[in-house]
Amino acid sequence: MALGMLLAACTTLTGAALLGLSGWFITATAIAGLSSAAALAFNVFTPSAGIRLLALGRTASRYGERLVTHAATLAALVDVRERLFRAFARPLAARPWQLRPARLLFRLTRDLDAAESLYLRLLVPLCAALAMTLGMAGWLAWLSPWLGLAALLWLLATGLGISGWLLRSSARLSAEQMRLTEQLRTRMSDLCAGQTDLLMAGQYEARRQQLLAAERRLARLDDRLQQRDAMAGWTWQALHSATLAAALLAGSWLVWQGRIGAASAALLALMVLAATEAFAALRRGAQDWGRALLSARRLQAPLQAGGTAGGPPSLPAPPAGMALQMRDARALLRPEAGGRFSAGVTLQIAEGERVALVGPSGCGKSTLLALACGERRPAQGHIAALPACWLTQRTELFQDSLRGNLNLQERPLDDAQLMQGLRDAGLAELVAERQGGLDCLLGEGGLGLSGGQARRLALARLLLSQQRFWLLDEPTEGIDAEVAHDVLQRLAAHIGTRTVLMATHLRREARLASRLIELAPGGRILADVRHGDAAYDDLLRRLRPD
Incomplete structure (x- = not known):
C-alpha cells in the first residue's frame, strides 16, 4: 500500500512536470521563432527529450500505481473477508443474524466493498495531492520564498478545505444512504421470499408500499448527495480559475522583476494548474467517507473477535474407552x-x-x-x-x-x-x-x-x-x-x-x-x-x- 501511494505521488509529479515542460517548450519555441538568430541558437533536443522521458515515466508510474494499489486492495479484502468468514463461523457467532440473513450477507459483501474507499479513493489521492503541493511550493520557494509559502497555504486551504467540507456535509447522508440501502434490500428479499404468505394474509400491497416509500427516501438522499457533489465541483472550478489567474499574475510579476522569462511564466501557470487538479480526485473519497466509516465500525467487532485458523472446533480427548x-x-x-x-x-x-x-x-x-x-x-x-x-x-x-x-x-x-x-x-x-x-x-x-x-x-x-x-x-x-x-x-x-x-x-x-x-x-x-x-x-x- 505504501508503494502504491509512492507511485501515485510520482505519477502526479511527473504529470505536472510534463504539462509544465510542454508549455515552456511551446512558448520558448514561439519566442525563438521571432528572430532567425534566436531560432538557430535554440536547443530543441534537450526539452523534447525531457518531454519524452516524462511521458514514458508518467505512463510507467501510472501503470505501476494502478497495478500495485489494486493488487494491494484486493489482497487486503481477501484477507479481511477470510477473517470475517472465520469470525462468523465461530460457535454462536451468527446466531444474532439468523432472523436477518440478508444483513449477514451485506456485511460480507457491501460493507467490504465500501471499506476499499478508505485506501483507493482517499489515502492514495490525498498522498498524491500533498506530494504535488509540497513539490510545487518548494519550486516556487526557490524563485521567491514568499511566493512558495503563499502557494503552500493557498493550495492546502482550498484543496483540503473543499474536501473537508464535502466530507463533513455528506458523511451523515452517505451513512444513512448505506443503512437505507440495506433496509431496502432486506425488504425486497423478504417481499420476494414471502410473497405467497403475504398474499394469503392480505399484507402484500402494504409491504410493497413500504418498499416503494423506502425507495423514494433513498432517491431523495441520492439527490442531496448529488447536490453537494455538484456544489463541490462548482467551487473547485471557481477556485481553480482564481488560482490560475493568481498564477498568471505571479508569473507576470516575476517576469517584470526579471527573475524568470516568459516561457518560465507559462511553466509556472501550468504547474499551478496541475497542482489544483491533484485535489479534485479527493471528491469521490470525501463523499464516500461516511459510508466507509460506517462499514469499518460494523466490521470492527467480528474482526476483533477473529476466528481459528484450523479446521472444525476440537475438544480434549476423553479417557480410554x-x-x-x-x-x-x-x-x-x-x-x-x-x-x-x-x-x-x-x-x-x-x-x-x-x-x-x-x-x-x-x-x-x-x-x-x-x-x-x-x-x-x-x-x-x-x-x-x-x-x-x-x-x-x-x-x-x-x-x-x-x-x-x-x-x-x-x-x-x-x-x-x-x-x-x-x-x-x-x-x-x-x-x-x-x-x-x-x-x-x-x-x-x-x-x-x-x-x-x-x-x-x-x-x-x-x-x-x-x-x-x-x-x-x-x-x-x-x-x-x-x-x-x-x-x-x-x-x-x-x-x-x-x-x-x-x-x-x-x-x-x-x-x-x-x-x-x-x-x-x-x-x-x-x-x-x-x-x-x-x-x-x-x-x-x-x-x-x-
Missing part, C-alpha cells in the same frame, strides 16, 4: 437472554453405546449435542469427547453438483465410494435417473430433491464420514413414515460399533438406543435408564408414537 465425558457442564440456552442450564450436566458415554436424549421441545437436547461436538463451548464445567459427525435437524444443501453436496470436506473419495454411500442411503436410483450422474446440479437449497431425498443425502454424508462418534438430531423428523423407517433401518445396519448420541422425541428413533436419558426444561437430567429396565419401557411408551 469413553466417547464423551461431561462434568458439571453448563451452556447458555438463549445467549441473548442470558439463560443457562439450571443444573450442571454430568454425563459419561462409553465407546459403542447408543444413547437417546428425550424430553420436551426446548429442554436443551440440541444444545447438548452442540456441546458434545464442540460447536458450542460450555460456560462452565468440563467436556471431553471423540471427534464427532453431526446430523443436524436441517439438511443443509447448496447450489452445487450432487458430488459437491455429498463430499463437503473434499476428501479424496472416488466415484465408487460416493456411489456406495448413495446406495447405502437408498439414493442410487436418483443418480441413475438424472443426467450427469454425480455431476448433476442441484438448485439453491437442494432444489430438485424431495424432503425424503434430501434427508437420505444427509444420511449418505454421515455414512461416508470416518468418525466413530455419531450425533443424530431428530434424524427422521419431517419425512413420511415409510421413508423414515427405511432411513432408520439403514442407520441401524451401518452403526456397527460406532457410538451414537441421538436427540429425539419419537418412539421409532428411540428404539435404536440401548440407553435413554430424559431431560427436563433447562437441561437437568431426570432419568438415565438402560434397555431391559422397566423404566426404559415406560419412558419409551411416553414418547410420541410412530
